[in-house]
Amino acid sequence: MADVFERILGQPNVRTFLRSVIANDRVGQSYLFTGPAGSNKTLAAYAFSQAIICSNNGCGTCDDCRRIMRRRHPDVRYFAPEGAKGYLVSQIRSIVEDVDRAPIRASRKIYIIDRVDLLGVQAANAFLKTLEEPPEDVVIILLGRTVDSVLPTIVSRCQTVPFRHIPAHEACGIIRQNTGALEFQAVAALQACDGSISRAIEFVRSNERMGFRTRVLEIVHSLALADDLDVLQYASELVKDAQAPLDVVRAEQEKDLSESSEYLAKSAIRQIEQKNKRALSARSIANLHQLTAIVRSWLRDVLIVCGGASDLILNEDVRADIEYAAVRVDVPALVYALHVTDETDDAITYNVSPETCIDVLMLQIREALYGTNSASKAAI
Ligand SMILES: [Zn+2]
Structure with missing residues (x-):
C-alpha cells in the first residue's frame, strides 16, 4: 500500500503501527517518539500529521498534505529548544497558550515538540497539565532520544513509539536507493547531515x-x-x-x-x-x-x-x-x-x-x- 508512511525509511515497525492507528481511527492525543538522531522521527511525525489532517488519510497530494510536507501548515506546529541548553520555561508557556487557540485551516491541530530530552523539570512542569488533558482537537507528538532521557512525568502521560537505530551501512543503502548516489556520496551526505537520512537525501539531490x-x-x-x-x-x-x-x-x-x-x-x-x-x-x-x-x-x-x-x-x-x-x-x-x-x-x-x-x-x-x-x- 503506497501512502505517506512509505517515506518513513528504515522503520518498518513504526510504519505498521502508525498505519494501524489511522486505519482503525484510533488516534490518541499524546505520543512520544523515541530513537537516536537519524532514526527518522521528525519525518514520521510529519507523515503521521498528514494522515491525521488529510481527509483522505494522507493522500500526499492534496493542499493540506503538501503544506504539511513543506512544513508550512498553520495547524501543524513544530518546536525545538530555543535556549542554548534546552527549552525555556517562557517558550513552553507560549506553546501552552497556543494549544488553547482554535485550528486555522484543519479540524485538528498537531504539535510536534522536538528534543523533549532537553525539557528541564521547570519547563516540563509548565507543560504537564496540557499534556495530560489537551483540548479535544489537539494531538501532541513529542520527540526524544531515549525513554530514559525524558522525564518520567512526561513519559507516563504519552504513548511511546520506539524507533530503531539505523546502522550506517543500511542508512547509506537507503540513501543510494532513493537517489542513485555513489557510495562515497551517500557516506559524505550522511556525515554532513549528522546521520539524518532524510536530510542526507536532500543533500545528495x-x-x-x-x-x-x-x-x-x-x-x-x-x-x-x-x-x-x-x-x-x-x-x-x-x-x-x-x-x-x-x-x-x-x-x-x-x-x-x-x-x-x-x-x-x-x-x-x-x-x-x-x-x-x-x-x-x-x-x-x-x-x-x-x-x-x-x-x-x-x-x-x-x-x-x-x-x-x-x-x-x-x-x-x-x-x-x-x-x-x-x-x-x-x-x-x-x-x-x-x-x-x-x-x-x-x-x-x-x-x-x-x-x-x-x-x-x-x-x-x-x-x-x-x-x-x-x-x-x-x-x-
Ligand atoms: Zn492529503
Whole structure:
C-alpha cells in the first residue's frame, strides 16, 4: 500500500503501527517518539500529521498534505529548544497558550515538540497539565532520544513509539536507493547531515550542497599553501556558501506569509514573522554545522591514513589530497585540529558570529597542521 508512511525509511515497525492507528481511527492525543538522531522521527511525525489532517488519510497530494510536507501548515506546529541548553520555561508557556487557540485551516491541530530530552523539570512542569488533558482537537507528538532521557512525568502521560537505530551501512543503502548516489556520496551526505537520512537525501539531490561539500574539501586542502589573506578569503567564501540556502528559505517564508495574510490577524502574522526569524537562525546554525561536519570528516580521513588504514577513507573522491596531507602532518596536530572543530561547533551553537567562528577555525587548522609559516614549510 503506497501512502505517506512509505517515506518513513528504515522503520518498518513504526510504519505498521502508525498505519494501524489511522486505519482503525484510533488516534490518541499524546505520543512520544523515541530513537537516536537519524532514526527518522521528525519525518514520521510529519507523515503521521498528514494522515491525521488529510481527509483522505494522507493522500500526499492534496493542499493540506503538501503544506504539511513543506512544513508550512498553520495547524501543524513544530518546536525545538530555543535556549542554548534546552527549552525555556517562557517558550513552553507560549506553546501552552497556543494549544488553547482554535485550528486555522484543519479540524485538528498537531504539535510536534522536538528534543523533549532537553525539557528541564521547570519547563516540563509548565507543560504537564496540557499534556495530560489537551483540548479535544489537539494531538501532541513529542520527540526524544531515549525513554530514559525524558522525564518520567512526561513519559507516563504519552504513548511511546520506539524507533530503531539505523546502522550506517543500511542508512547509506537507503540513501543510494532513493537517489542513485555513489557510495562515497551517500557516506559524505550522511556525515554532513549528522546521520539524518532524510536530510542526507536532500543533500545528495542538491547540486548546490554537493558543490559546497567539494569546495569545503578543496579549501581545507589548500590551507597547506595559504597565507593569512588567503585563509580569510576562504573563510568568508565558506560562510557565504554555507548560508546560500537561506535565501530559498527566506523566499518561501515570504510567499507563505503573503498567502496566509488574508485569513490571519495582525498579531498572528507577527507571531509567524517571529517564528520565521527563529527558523532562519536555526537553519543558519544547521548549515554551519554542515560545514564543520565536512571539515571533521576530512580531518578524520587524514588521521585514518596516518594510522595506516587508508582503505577506510570516507571521502574517496579526494583520496589524493588526504594522502598529500597525511605525509605532512602528525597525529597530535590532527587531534588538536579535530578539537578546534568541536569548539567551533559549540561557538556556532552559542550564536557567535559565523564570520568569526570560521575565520578562527581555518586559521587554527592551518596553524595546527602546517604551522604559521605554512607556505614555505609545505613547499619543502
Ligand atoms: Zn492529503
